[in-house]
Amino acid sequence: DTEVTQTPKHLVMGMTNKKSLKCEQHMGHRAMYWYKQKAKKPPELMFVYSYEKLSINESVPSRFSPECPNSSLLNLHLHALQPEDSALYLCASSYRPNARYEQYFGPGTRLTVT
């Protein structure tokens, strides 16, 4: 199994809703990442988990709350989002946290905040 899966594929939520994005990999990777990507722009790093512990938070607003329940799963909890948070949210994993190891990306969740 050499893929990163993400659910849901699409999500529409209101500004008062609470929702979660899920990411899963079974490659034995110990680093997992959340990125936000706006149309035709490069991905922006949000969070890095290293051995299930949060190691990088790129000053992301607290309305985004990551969670890593185990080495295979990564969640992103969303609450009170703004329309400008609409984007493609990408999950990635790598064998180890050192960026020398290539990152494998999931297909993303396309989020629309209304």
Next chain:
Amino acid sequence: GEDVEQSLFLSVREGDSSVINCTYTDSSSTYLYWYKQEPGAGLQLLTYIFSNMDMKQDQRLTVLLNKKDKHLSLRIADTQTGDSAIYFCAEIFNAGNNRKLIWGLGTSLAVNP
């Protein structure tokens, strides 16, 4: 700060070679990557090159690295319509105890039949 630059658009005819160029600023970068993103899809790692290499070839893909000029290029031979996508160049940036990928803005490749 650290920066990666790419030309934004490239248009080629089917069957021709495509060359996508990238310049970077962090001379200590050890690895440089090329990612492909098709419309509506996630990012796919195409290839990477270690900084002690000048060239790497993988089937239709050739990566050339000029460390002196901090210039990286991706050549796609016999370009097909399925190669139409955005191609991102990325380098490793050392930020204290962490290493992060610094991304270019992406080159949108259009392949015309």
